[in-house]
Amino acid sequence: MGGTTDAAGSFSTVFDLQQPSAAPGSTVTVTAVVGGRSGSAALTVVGPFGSCRAG
Structure with missing residues (x-):
């Protein structure tokens, strides 16, 4: 998955x-x-198109 830093x-x-x-x-x-390190976050879906915010 690509992205920006x-x-x-x-x-x-x-x-x-x-x-x-x-x-x-x-x-x-x-x-x-x-x-080799990991991190997780639970996000709440807030919009009809799958937008999320940190919960």
Whole structure:
């Protein structure tokens, strides 16, 4: 998955939650793995098109 890393070292990317469809109010867990380390975040779907915010 491609993305962008800013000057502070924060990485961002976009992913599609519509396959399968993610309903507003549902929770999605995203896990990133880099160099043998991992981190996870639970996100709440807030819009009809799968937009998320950190929950």
